[in-house]
Amino acid sequence: MGKSPAESILSGDRKILARLLTQVENRSFEGLAALDELFPHTGKAHLIGLTGAPGTGKSSLVNQMALQYRSAANPKRVAIVAVDPSSPFTGGAVLGDRVRMRDLAGDPGVFIRSMASRGSLGGLAQTTAAVVQVFDAAGFDVILIETIGAGQTEVDIARLAHTTLVVEAPGLGDEIQAIKAGILEIADILVVNKADLPGAENTERALKGMLGLAHPVEKVFRHHGETMVVPAGEPANAALWVPPILRTIATDGTGVGELIEAIEQHAQHLRRSGDWGRRERARLEAEFEALLTETLVSKFRSNIPDIRYDEVVERMVQRTLSPWEAVKELLGG
Amino acid sequence: MGKSPAESILSGDRKILARLLTQVENRSFEGLAALDELFPHTGKAHLIGLTGAPGTGKSSLVNQMALQYRSAANPKRVAIVAVDPSSPFTGGAVLGDRVRMRDLAGDPGVFIRSMASRGSLGGLAQTTAAVVQVFDAAGFDVILIETIGAGQTEVDIARLAHTTLVVEAPGLGDEIQAIKAGILEIADILVVNKADLPGAENTERALKGMLGLAHPVEKVFRHHGETMVVPAGEPANAALWVPPILRTIATDGTGVGELIEAIEQHAQHLRRSGDWGRRERARLEAEFEALLTETLVSKFRSNIPDIRYDEVVERMVQRTLSPWEAVKELLGG
Numbered sequence: 001m002g003k004s005p006a007e008s009i010l011s012g013d014r015k016i017l018a019r020l021l022t023q024v025e026n027r028s029f030e031g032l033a034a035l036d037e038l039f040p041h042t043g044k045a046h047l048i049g050l051t052g053a054p055g056t057g058k059s060s061l062v063n064q065m066a067l068q069y070r071s072a073a074n075p076k077r078v079a080i081v082a083v084d085p086s087s088p089f090t091g092g093a094v095l096g097d098r099v100r101m102r103d104l105a106g107d108p109g110v111f112i113r114s115m116a117s118r119g120s121l122g123g124l125a126q127t128t129a130a131v132v133q134v135f136d137a138a139g140f141d142v143i144l145i146e147t148i149g150a151g152q153t154e155v156d157i158a159r160l161a162h163t164t165l166v167v168e169a170p171g172l173g174d175e176i177q178a179i180k181a182g183i184l185e186i187a188d189i190l191v192v193n194k195a196d197l198p199g200a201e202n203t204e205r206a207l208k209g210m211l212g213l214a215h216p217v218e219k220v221f222r223h224h225g226e227t228m229v230v231p232a233g234e235p236a237n238a239a240l241w242v243p244p245i246l247r248t249i250a251t252d253g254t255g256v257g258e259l260i261e262a263i264e265q266h267a268q269h270l271r272r273s274g275d276w277g278r279r280e281r282a283r284l285e286a287e288f289e290a291l292l293t294e295t296l297v298s299k300f301r302s303n304i305p306d307i308r309y310d311e312v313v314e315r316m317v318q319r320t321l322s323p324w325e326a327v328k329e330l331l332g333g
Numbered sequence: 334m335g336k337s338p339a340e341s342i343l344s345g346d347r348k349i350l351a352r353l354l355t356q357v358e359n360r361s362f363e364g365l366a367a368l369d370e371l372f373p374h375t376g377k378a379h380l381i382g383l384t385g386a387p388g389t390g391k392s393s394l395v396n397q398m399a400l401q402y403r404s405a406a407n408p409k410r411v412a413i414v415a416v417d418p419s420s421p422f423t424g425g426a427v428l429g430d431r432v433r434m435r436d437l438a439g440d441p442g443v444f445i446r447s448m449a450s451r452g453s454l455g456g457l458a459q460t461t462a463a464v465v466q467v468f469d470a471a472g473f474d475v476i477l478i479e480t481i482g483a484g485q486t487e488v489d490i491a492r493l494a495h496t497t498l499v500v501e502a503p504g505l506g507d508e509i510q511a512i513k514a515g516i517l518e519i520a521d522i523l524v525v526n527k528a529d530l531p532g533a534e535n536t537e538r539a540l541k542g543m544l545g546l547a548h549p550v551e552k553v554f555r556h557h558g559e560t561m562v563v564p565a566g567e568p569a570n571a572a573l574w575v576p577p578i579l580r581t582i583a584t585d586g587t588g589v590g591e592l593i594e595a596i597e598q599h600a601q602h603l604r605r606s607g608d609w610g611r612r613e614r615a616r617l618e619a620e621f622e623a624l625l626t627e628t629l630v631s632k633f634r635s636n637i638p639d640i641r642y643d644e645v646v647e648r649m650v651q652r653t654l655s656p657w658e659a660v661k662e663l664l665g666g
Contacts, residue, residue, distance in 0.1 A: 032657055039655035277650070284649045288656040289630075295660050296629045297622075316617045317610070322372035323621040324365055327628050 005030065006037035009138045014111065017138055021113055024130045035130060038137035043280065045079075045136040046267055049161030051147045051186075056169040057193045060250035062146050066110055068256050069142055079135035079143045080112045083128055083157055111140065125156040126290045129283070132160060158186050159286070162279055163266045165259075167191045168207060170199035184210055187243050188266050191259060195247035207245055241269050304330060338363065339370035342471045347444065350471055354446055357463045368463060371470035376613065378412075378469040379600055382494030384480045384519075389502040390526045393583035395479050399443055401589050402475055412468035412476045413445045416461055416490055444473065458489040459623045462616070465493060491519050492619070495612055496599045498592075500524045501540060503532035517543055520576050521599050524592060528580035540578055574602050637663060 005023075008016040023031030050058050062080055069076045104110045113131060115124065128145065135143050147157045158164045166187035184190075190211070192203050244262055248255035270276035301309075312330060315321035321329070338356075341349040356364030383391050395413055402409045437443045446464060448457065461478065468476050480490045491497045499520035517523075523544070525536050577595055581588035603609035634642075645663060648654035654662070 036655045036657055039658075040652045043652055281646065281650050284656060285646055288646070288649060288659050291656050291660045292633070292663070293626060293630050295664060296633055297626050299664070300625070300629055313614065313618055313621070316621060317614050319373045319376055322369045323617060323624050324369055325372075326621050327624045330625070331628060331632070 004034070004037060006034045006137070009034075009038065009134070010041060012139070014108070017111065017134070021131055021134055024134055025115065025127055027127075031130075035133060038134060041137040042133050043136065045132075045140055045143050046163070046263075047132060047136075047143050047145060047161040048263060049145045049147070049158040049164040050167055051158050051164070052167030052169075052191075054148060056167045057250050058146055058148070058167050061167060061191070061193055061248060061256070062144050063104065064248075064250045064253050064256045065144060065260060066104055068253065068260055070104075070107060070109055075109060076141040077109045077139060078111075079132075079138075079140040080110070081128060081131055081135070081143065081145045082112070082114045083124060083145065083147045084114070084116050111135065111138075123290060125160070126287065126294075128157055129160055129287050129290075160283055162270055162276060163188050163263050165189045165191055165263075167193050168203055169194040170197045170203045188241065189259070189262050190243055190245040192245065192247045193250050195255065196249050200247060204245055204247065211243065211245070241266065241273075337367070337370060339367045339470070342367075342371065342467070343374060345472070347441070350444065350467070354464055354467055357467055358448065358460055360460075364463075368466060371467060374470040375466050376469065378465075378473055378476050379496070379596075380465060380469075380476050380478060380494040381596060382478045382480070382491040382497040383500055384491050384497070385500030385502075385524075387481060389500045390583050391479055391481070391500050394500060394524070394526055394581060394589070395477050396437065397581075397583045397586050397589045398477060398593060399437055401586065401593055403437075403440060403442055408442060409474035410442045410472060411444075412471075412473040413443070414461060414464055414468070414476065414478045415445070415447045416457060416478065416480045417447070417449050444468065444471075456623060458493070459620065461490050462493055462620050493616055495603055495609060496521045496596050498522045498524055498596075500526050501536055502527040503530045503536045521574065522592070522595050523576055523578040525578065525580045526583050528588065529582050533580060537578055537580065544576065544578070574599065574606075 003011070005016050005020050009020060020031065020034055024035060025031075050062060052058050059082070062082075066078045066080060069078045104112065113135075115128060115131065132143055132145065145157060145161055164186050166184065166189075168190065169192065184207075190207050192200055192207070194200070246255060246259050246262060248259055250256065267276075270279065308330075312321065312326045316323060316326055336344070338349050338353050342353060353364065353367055357368060358364075383395060385391050392415070395415075399411045399413060402411050437445065446468075448461060448464065465476055465478065478490060478494055497519050499517065499522075501523065502525065517540075523540050525533055525540065527533070579588060579592050579595060581592055583589065600609075603612065641663075645654065645659045649656060649659055
C-alpha cells in the first residue's frame with residue numbers, strides 16, 4: 001500500500017500538498033479525512049496575519065518578509081496564504097501571486113496559495129483556517145496570512161493569527177484612515193509601509209493618536225478587545241503588550257528586518273503571558289463551532305422533503321408565514 | 334389595552350419605530366415578535382442597494398436621492414439604512430449621518446438608520462434584512478441601503494435589494510478599480526459620481542470596458558450571475574437588462590433625476606420579466622435559512638452540558654481530537 005496524502009505531505013511532497021489544499025478548499029471527503037489525519041501534527045507554526053486597505057503595499061511587504069525569513073542564518077520555511085474576500089467572482093489575488101513568483105520561484109522552502117471567496121464553501125474564514133492547518137502540519141514554520149481590505153471577513157481571518165499586523169501607507173486619504181479606527185483594536189503591530197513617500201510622518205502621528213484613543217494613558221490594551229487597567233505613571237508589567245508602530249519600505253526591504261524582530265518579540269510575549277495558548281484555544285473553538293453549525297444544518301435539511309421545504313417558502317412569499325414562524329413550524333413538527 | 338409596537342409603527346409612530354429598530358438589531362424577544370406581526374405588511378417597498386469604495390461620495394448621493402424623492406410631484410417616503418461592515422468596533426456611519434441630518438432633518442417622510450457590525454448579533458446581512466423589513470411594513474416606499482466598501486459582506490447586503498447601484502468616482506487609482514471587477518457582476522446600474530472631476534470620462538470608459546468583459550457582445554447579463562446568450566447583432570429582448578452607466582454630481586444634484594428615472598425603469602423591467610418575484614423569493618429563503626441555522630445551533634448547544642463541551646475543546650487543544658472528530662463525537666452520542 002502507498003502513502004496516504006497526509007503521510008506524503010508530512011514527508012514534504014509539494015505536488016500532493018497542492019492537490020490536498022484544493023480538496024480542503026472544496027471540502028471534499030478526502031480533504032476532511034486528511035485534515036483529521038494531519039491534526040495531531042498541527043500547533044507548531046507561527047501564524048502571522050496582515051491586513052490593510054488596498055494600496056498599502058501589503059503584497060510586496062509579504063514578499064520581502066518571506067525573502068528575509070529565507071535568507072536568515074537559520075532560515076524558516078514560509079507559507080503565504082493570500083485571501084481576497086473582495087473577489088467573490090474572480091481570482092484577484094492571482095496577479096499579486098505572479099509578482100511574488102518572480103522573487104520566490106524555485107525556493108522549496110516557500111509555498112504560496114491564493115484564495116478568493118468564490119469556490120470556498122462554508123465561509124472564507126473557515127476555509128482559510130483549514131488551509132493554514134495543512135501548512136502547519138506540513139512543517140512550515142511561519143504562515144503569512146494576507147487579507148485585502150478591512151471588513152468583517154478580514155477581521156475574522158485576522159483572528160486566526162497569533163500576531164496581527166495592520167499595514168498603513170501615507171497619502172491614502174482621510175476616509176481610509178477612518179476605516180482603520182475599527183481595525184486598530186486587532187493590531188499587535190502597526191506598519192507604516194511606503195515610508196519613503198511624503199506624509200509618512202503624518203501617518204505615523206495619526207496612528208499614534210488613534211492608538212492613544214484606543215489605549216488611553218491609564219488603560220493598556222492586551223489582546224483582541226480585552227483591556228487591563230494600569231494606573232497612570234505605573235510601569236506596565238511583562239504581561240502587557242503595547243502595539244509598536246514600525247516604518248518599512250517593502251520595495252527595497254528597509255525596516256523589514258526590524259519588523260521580523262518585533263514579530264519575534266510578540267511571539268515571546270504571547271508564550272510568556274499565556275496568550276499563545278488562549279489564542280490557540282479560541283481559534284480551535286471557532287473552527288469547531290463553524291463545523292458543528294454546518295453539520296447540524298445539512299443533517300436537518302436532509303431530513304426535510306424538498307416538497308415540504310418549497311411549500312414553506314411559498315407561504316413566506318405569499319406573506320402568510322413569516323421566516324421566524326416557518327422555522328418554528330419546521331422545528332416543531 | 335394599548336396598541337402593540339407593530340400597530341404603532343403601522344400608524345406612523347416614529348419614536349416606537351426607532352425603539353423597535355433597536356430591539357430588532359439586538360434580536361430581543363420583543364423585536365422578533367414584532368417582526369412576525371409586521372411580516373404580512375411587507376413586500377411593498379422598492380429596495381435599492383448602493384455600494385462602492387470609500388471616497389466615491391455614496392453618502393452625498395444617497396442624500397440627494399432622498400431629497401429628490403421627497404420633492405417630486407408625487408413624493409415618496411424614504412428610509413435610509415447606512416451599513417458600515419468595516420466598523421466592527423465603532424459607529425463610523427454616524428459621521429455621514431450628521432451631514433445628512435442637516436438637509437433632511439425635520440422631514441417626517443425620511444428616516445435614517447446607521448448600522449455597524451458591533452452590536453449586530455447573528456450577522457450584519459441578517460440584521461439589515463430585519464431592519465429593512467420593519468421599514469417596509471412601516472410604509473416607506475423606497476429603502477436606500479448604503480454599504481461602504483466592496484467585500485463579501487457588502488455583496489451579501491446588496492443581494493437584499495431589488496436594484497443594486499455600484500458607485501464609482503474618478504481618480505481613485507487602479508487598485509480600487511480592480512476591486513470593482515468582482516462587484517460589477519451584482520450591478521444593475523453603474524454610477525460615475527463626482528463627474529465634474531477630471532478623469533470622469535476615463536472612469537466611464539474603464540467601466541464600459543469591464544462591462545464588456547463581463548458581458549461580451551454575444552452574451553447579455555440578466556440577473557445576479559445568470560447570463561443569457563444573445564447572438565451578436567440581434568436585439569436584446571425585453572426580458573434582458575443591460576446595466577446603464579450614468580454620471581452624477583451628488584454635491585449639486587446633477588444627474589440624480591436621471592438616476593432615479595433609471596431606477597424606476599429597472600423596477601418596471603423586474604416586474605415585467607418576473608425577476609422581482611424571483612429576487613423576493615431568494616431573499617426570503619436566505620433570511621429563513623439564516624434563522625434556521627441560528628435556532629438549530631442554539632438548541633443543540635443548550636442540550637450539551639458545559640462540562641462536556643469544555644472537555645471536548647480541551648482534547649482539541651491537546652491535539653488528541655480534531656475539530657471534525659469532535660463534531661462527530663458530539664452528534665453521535
